[in-house]
Structures are given as structure tokens and as C-alpha cells.
Amino acid sequence: MNSTRENIMSRIRRNLTAVDYATIEREKSLQQSNPESYEMLHKQFNDALEKVGGRVVRCTKKELPVILSQIFSKTDRVCVESTPYLHDISYEGFSLEGEPVQSEGGITTCDALIAETGTVILSGGENKKKVLSLITRTHCVIARPEQYVSTLEEYFARLQKSDVDWTHKTSSLTFITGTSRTADIEKILIKGMHGPRELIVVLVGG
């Protein structure tokens, strides 16, 4: 095994010495965009998400139970991620029993919202069910205004600057942009191929 690795590595080194690559530097990553106002970010995110078949609902924390019962009016099987923020909400109109597998709807929090592309970023972490955002037909994300970031470049810049080493803390980051889809048959768009057919971002406060 080790010899395989060494064989490959020594071949790479030998074959690269022919040209002096030491001088080749890569261009630095793009400039970060300027901070924008919340309203601008919100509009950008909303437009981008609508383009890929998702939608955004804005409400106060008080209105949240009603909004959620409207979203899940057609099903009584909803599963909620077990994070403290979502535990404090008093859910109405549907039961929260059962595993993700049997659920029609899934409610999760998120780490960030990328305004430019309408992307929701989820991270794997304690007590978070990764399949919840994948296995259900309707995925509902509860987000807060301060989670808006203008671009992916800025998101990573923030992660790198943070005191917590995210590379060890989380088992994965998942960027979700719209619903699960395929165009493998005659380039015709089909929603909900393996994952959710519906993506709703509920923005609480702001």
C-alpha cells in the first residue's frame, strides 16, 4: 500500500521537475463584494430562489406556528430537527411523531443564506438529521435575517475568520439551491427526483 503511494508520488515529482513550476502562482480568489443592506440581500435571495422553484415566507416569531401549519396543512406527518431553537416553537395542526422516513415534511434550521444564488447552507452537527432535508417531500428551512451573506466567497471568508475550526467541528456542509431535480430524460425538467419537491424558507423577524 505504502509502496503504491510512494510510486505515484515519486512519478509525479519526477515528471514535474522537467518544468520549473515553483514560479507559477495562482491568482488569489475573487474580491469580496461590499456589504449590502438587508433589504437588498433579501430581494436578491428571494428572486434567485423563486427562479429555481423555491419560495420565501417572512414572518415574526409569534406568527411562525400559524405559518407552519399553513405550509403543512395537507399532511400530519412532519419531522423536526432536534435543535433548541426549533424545540421552543409550539407546533399546531400536525403531529411531530415518527422518523424522517415516514414523514412528508421536514423542518430544519440553517447556517447561512447566500443571496446571490438563493442557496441555503446546512451543516451537519449534533442531533441534526441530515436525511431530514433530503427524504421528505417538503423541506422547510427556518432562517433568521442575520444569516444572509451576499456570496459564497464571503461565506467561506467568514468561516475561515471564525475562531471555531469548522473543518473539524462539522461532518459536512450541504448547499441547497432549490428542489431536487433531473433533466436526464430529453432535457425535460422533473422536480423531486430523489429529494424534496418543495423548498420553503421561512425568514423569522427582520
Next chain:
Amino acid sequence: MHLNANKFKAHSKEKLHDKQLRKNLLNATYSALAARAAVVDEITNWEELRNRAYSVKRHVIGHLAQYLEEFERNAVSHGIKVLWAETADEANELVAQIARKRNARLVVKSKSMVTEEIGLNKYLEKQNIEVVETDLGEYIVQLNDEPPSHITAPALHLSRSQIGELFSSKLNTEYTDDPGELAGIARKILREKFFSAQMGISGANFLIADTGSIVIIENEGNARFVTTLPKTHIVITGIEKILPAISDLPLFLRLLPRSATGQLMTSYVSVIQSPRKSKDTDGPDEIIVILVDNNRSAILGDSVMREVLYCIRCGACSNICPVYQNVGGHAYGSVYTGPIGSILTPSLYPIEQATVLPFASSLCGSCSEICPVKINIHHLLLYQRSRVIEKRLSPLVERFIFSVWKTVMMSEFLYRLALRSSRIIARLWKRKGSLSVPVWSATRDFPLPANESFHEWWESQQIKNN
């Protein structure tokens, strides 16, 4: 996969007469190109992005050993196992060993070109392991027992009614040609497979050196299932997939989805850091990355061909290639199709087995123009042609014609003699204003030589003026 590239001419002739195939190809490639154009036109600095991506790729390939070591160190520190394979067989055997040890009977797979390249599915099936492709397009071609015909759209060569017939015959379902219903049939079957599989196999779009991340891009969600539900997740990928830093990822996420499917961003991007942590409620217990060389490190030694390793597998060059648009992917007889396949295959495999592919191009240059990482594809096609010629692998007749041509062009006397005699011969053979040349004249005219050559005309002008 078994290489069948030298039969390109015979294959393409056959494909050209398949009207259904050509209709499917034009429909698919044109709609892909239109979708791409719409989202590329939206951004003003597309050229700048391409230049940056080229410089990043050039840098990382030039420092490959160092970045591979950095990736390995970081991935291992998160609990990911990293293995190495020099050849296709070695990689296949590593996977089979892992499967045997864990007693895996069912493996679910998400799309991976490298596993096609090494022929993993057949290898595992021989060991009585059931392998199921879960990307809809890959699932379709697996049912049809054929290789994918496009890097990013594997079943692009089939129409909905062909897929409907395939499903009803192989899956015993009622015939339908409704894409939504067909997708539904596949969804139901594959959902069960995700839950019962002991092992998931995926490729990787990028490996990030400074964070030890595995990045997988997709739209369907099948790769998320494959990398989340089974206890063991194996990542099989080529050593060239490295990016130096996570801060380089956004740039490539601007380029790849736009070029491949005309999206600003794919539905899902998974950045995988580690197996399930102690308090995680799901995720695999182990992640094993197999870094496959299979001749890539040898390509590094060719300072011109090295550029082929910059490819991010978007498939845009296939979509825009007039040759691909007419013959489709299967004619190439290689896993890697279209213009990029025509330069990659003769370097990945012994060139003797793919001498025809570098010539399967009109050299129009559209591939180089559309490439998001600015690989100079049509120049590399010419370079591969020169390798074929230098190794004296072109057909005997062709070599003879060119050696005569060379002799004539190098002697003024022979050149003038050839010109004059060609005019005399042409006049003798003349039919209705054009020459009749076997094969050539069947589809186009062979114009007569002019009555006077430019040299002769010039000389006569000089005499007149004096």
C-alpha cells in the same frame, strides 16, 4: 471499460444513419447550449473567471505532489481513510476487498466517470456484489447495459419512448413515455436500494487540500443518499481533482454548473468533512477515499498534454462539437467522449489504441472557446495528431501520399512540373466543369485547377509592366 476507439469511423458511419439518435442528439445538445448561453451571458466577467480557473489549475497541477500530501494529511485528521491505486485493477481490487471485509452484497453508486474508466461495476458484479447506479441517467444506461454517452448527461442519446420501452421490458412496469412517471418509477425502486445498501460509492468533483474536504455536485439528491445512508462510503477519484484551498471552490462553482447544465448553482453541493461524529444522528461510519492514478502521473511528464488534467468534466465541449452533435458519445468507443475525450483517451491509454480519435474533429476550435478552464483543446488535438504521425501510426496510404507531397513541395522543379501536369491531366479527365475523384466526388465537387498559376500570372504581369 474496454476501449474500442479505433473503430470510430465504422461506428460513426453507423450512427450517422440512425435518424432517431441524431434527433435525440440535436435536441439535447442544443437545449444544453441554449441554457448555458443564458446564464453565461448574465455575468460580465466570464473571461476573467476562466483565466483565474486556468491559473488555479495550472498551479495545482504544477504542485500536485505537495497538494495531494496536504489533502491526505487533513482528510486523515478528520477520520477519513486515504488509499492509493496505481492502476484500474488495483483500484477495483481495493473496493472489492473493502466490500468483502464488510460482507457487502448491495452497493449504491452515484455518478462517477473514474469508476466507468476503471470498469468497477463489472468487476464487483463478477464477485456477486449487486451494484446499482442511482443517478437517473446512469440508472437508465445501466438497465440498457451500455456505457454513458455523455460526461454529464449519460442517457442523452435516448428518447423518452425508448426509455419507456426499456423500463417496461426490464422492470415489468406498464409502458409510459411520460418523463415524470418514468422518474417516479426509478425513484421508488432506488429509494429502497438506498436503505438496504451496505456500501455507497461516489466520485468527487473536487478534493480541497487545505480543509481535507470532498466536494460532490449534483441535482437529484442521489449522491446525498449514497454518502449519508450506507455505513461505508467509498470515494473513487482521480489524483488531478485537487484544489488548493476552500476559497478556490466558489470560483469553480461559478463555472461548473453554468457550463454543464446552465444553472447558477446545482441543487446540491456536498462538502464532506468526516464520517458520522459521536453525536450525529446519521452519516456513514467510515469514509474511504481511493486516489486513482491510472496513467495520470505519466501525463504530467508531457509538458504539453499536462493541460488535459485541468478538465473539470462539465461536458460543454461535447455539446458544442459538430462531430459529437452528429455521432454521439458511443461512437468514440471510450468512456471520455467528445473533444476532451479525443485528447484524453490517447494519453490515458496507449496511443496505438486510439489513433483515430485526434482526427475526429474539424478543428473549428469551439471546444477551446467554450471550455470553462480554458484548455486549448483544439491545439491539443493537433498535438495528439503529431504524436500519431511521429509514431508512424497513420494509415500506410496516407503516409505514402504525404511523403510524395513533401518531396514535391521541397523541390521547385517538381512543384512546377506537378502543377503543369495536373492541368493537362485535369483537362483530359474533365467532366462538366469539375473533376471526378473517387470517394471525394460522391459528395462534393473537385474544382479544376486554374488555367494559370499565381506564379505564372505574376511573372506575366512583371513582363507587361516592364
